[in-house]
Amino acid sequence: MFSETYQKMNESVTPSPELIQRTLQHAQKRRQPPLRRTAAIAAALTVLLATPALAARTEIGYQALYLIAPAAAQFFQPVRMSCTDNGLTMEVEAVRVEGDTAQAYITLSGDAVDKTCDLYDSYDFHLPFDQEGHCEQVAYDDASHSATFLCTVKTMSGQAIPTGGKMTFSVREFLSGKTVLKDAVVDLDLADYDAEAATAPTWSRPSEKKPNAFYCTGGGGTGGLENIPMLLPGDPLANPIPSISVSAAGYADGLFHIQVQLKNRMETDAHCFLWLEDSDGNRLAPLNDVYHTRGQGAEQEDYLDAVFDISPAELEHYTLHGDFIASSKLTRGNWRVTFLLENTFTEEALTEISQGHRTGSFDRQDTLLTFVSQLEQQEQRTIRGPEGYDYAFQEDTGDAALAVFTCPDGAQLQVRLEKIPYEDTTGLWQVTAYGWQEKAIA
Amino acid sequence: MTDTTGAVDRCGQAVYRLAYALTRSRHDADDVFQETFLRYHRSAPAFASAEHERAWLLKVAANCARSSLSSPWRRRTVALEDVYAYQDPEASAVDEALGRLSAKYRAVIHLFYYEGYQTEEIARILGRSPSTVRAQLTRARQQLKELLKEEL
Numbered sequence: 282m283f284s285e286t287y288q289k290m291n292e293s294v295t296p297s298p299e300l301i302q303r304t305l306q307h308a309q310k311r312r313q314p315p316l317r318r319t320a321a322i323a324a325a326l327t328v329l330l331a332t333p334a335l336a337a338r339t340e341i342g343y344q345a346l347y348l349i350a351p352a353a354a355q356f357f358q359p360v361r362m363s364c365t366d367n368g369l370t371m372e373v374e375a376v377r378v379e380g381d382t383a384q385a386y387i388t389l390s391g392d393a394v395d396k397t398c399d400l401y402d403s404y405d406f407h408l409p410f411d412q413e414g415h416c417e418q419v420a421y422d423d424a425s426h427s428a429t430f431l432c433t434v435k436t437m438s439g440q441a442i443p444t445g446g447k448m449t450f451s452v453r454e455f456l457s458g459k460t461v462l463k464d465a466v467v468d469l470d471l472a473d474y475d476a477e478a479a480t481a482p483t484w485s486r487p488s489e490k491k492p493n494a495f496y497c498t499g500g501g502g503t504g505g506l507e508n509i510p511m512l513l514p515g516d517p518l519a520n521p522i523p524s525i526s527v528s529a530a531g532y533a534d535g536l537f538h539i540q541v542q543l544k545n546r547m548e549t550d551a552h553c554f555l556w557l558e559d560s561d562g563n564r565l566a567p568l569n570d571v572y573h574t575r576g577q578g579a580e581q582e583d584y585l586d587a588v589f590d591i592s593p594a595e596l597e598h599y600t601l602h603g604d605f606i607a608s609s610k611l612t613r614g615n616w617r618v619t620f621l622l623e624n625t626f627t628e629e630a631l632t633e634i635s636q637g638h639r640t641g642s643f644d645r646q647d648t649l650l651t652f653v654s655q656l657e658q659q660e661q662r663t664i665r666g667p668e669g670y671d672y673a674f675q676e677d678t679g680d681a682a683l684a685v686f687t688c689p690d691g692a693q694l695q696v697r698l699e700k701i702p703y704e705d706t707t708g709l710w711q712v713t714a715y716g717w718q719e720k721a722i723a
Numbered sequence: 724m725t726d727t728t729g730a731v732d733r734c735g736q737a738v739y740r741l742a743y744a745l746t747r748s749r750h751d752a753d754d755v756f757q758e759t760f761l762r763y764h765r766s767a768p769a770f771a772s773a774e775h776e777r778a779w780l781l782k783v784a785a786n787c788a789r790s791s792l793s794s795p796w797r798r799r800t801v802a803l804e805d806v807y808a809y810q811d812p813e814a815s816a817v818d819e820a821l822g823r824l825s826a827k828y829r830a831v832i833h834l835f836y837y838e839g840y841q842t843e844e845i846a847r848i849l850g851r852s853p854s855t856v857r858a859q860l861t862r863a864r865q866q867l868k869e870l871l872k873e874e875l
Binding site: 283284286287288289290291293294295296297300301303304305307308410411413415435437438440499501554566 | 727728731735736738739740743744747752753756757760761762763764765766783786789790805806807809811813814817818819822823832836837850867870871
């Protein structure tokens, strides 16, 4: 029965001829990607195809990853590069790039981080491809306020992501302090609101716009949506959670309204689902949910009117129930880490090393300073001061190190190096990741 | 040369219906439809078959819709003239029930009951594991059963 009904319902859902025409016109007008970018991608792929698999990386970094995802650890490349902004630190623990998929384990830590922390879609793998992705929290440590996420993206076209270059991962903002109150009874005696209530002026089309009126942004439900009035918001009657309060209740045009205010909705993602329930647990769903808003920015007010078809005499047999969800904190910042993908040594480079032409790769300092001087040119930033490079090793295990440079403009550059085994040598040093701190870490 | 016109003819309705099933907004479905075929025009790979092409387009449409839905700032409301209304009480009840499901459940319901895909195929389209899709389908059916008071 459901299947038949649903099939039939879909018959009327169809793209308009105007939409089809507009889409095809857009597609035809769309220009080809610049040749330069196409060439760059082709060059990157050439490097990939010409590069042999390199020896396995050193163990450094895996320790942290094993704690998070032991089964996946062997497939990931440790990065362990962090970036601090706005009092929060993002550390890219490890990455994996395989075919059309890139994945990164990242850890956010700081006071604003809690176990409800959600990145939503505010993270980005900087790739020259259309991409789709998702992010899930895989671990949370209450003591350190650290949440670890696995972020995954795939190229939309299925095209392989070139390895051998570098990739930047960034996060712009996230929500935390999420409260979820499910199937909660709201402390409100509905029988007290069996009379007609005052309504507020509203508008839904530009021609109907009135000063101080509330704009009807829409809604859903089975009742006719047109001309459903909005109750006049008043003092809170109940506060199920801090961001959501019952702001009015009563009858309008013969239907019973429960109105809630969704406070600071743009920054809390406050939302709820309301229903009435009798003592036997029978639920009465609203005929309609209608949303209204007024003002902008900090002045914005958002309200939901849940409209029920119930007589005043029946009200005393029902209580108000709801699911209430809101986050309490939006944190913005600029967290970004750049890491170098596998295979920084090409076959040609390894040949040169074998022939003794690139002895610098055996020396940590040579490798580090060569990389930094190239980075200065690539990113057009000054790292070297009048008295040379100002840097120190913050971590040094013999096989891996983290160098921190202080730039003349006060920014810090962190560079992570690792030593990989190579034939009968003492090993080759290579840079695996780097990141900028625009302000010195306190 | 990419045959975008042909793709719209072949799969336009399917893409639009999935987009609407997920977003429940004609305006958002329009956006998803347009973006899906622009991506097709720009970067569609060579398809092994018509089924492959259809699955690719549905995957892109689902991703575009998910991008639209995943933003915490996305308006959770739909303009009054922006939804399909059904005169038939049964269809209206189904529509209301679907509106109360989360988008992830609507996606599996649509692909299973309307497109007729098996759970493994749905998993590939939505980028979820087959076990996740099976669990979501079960939960979605349970919720619909509760809301509609009928067996699915």
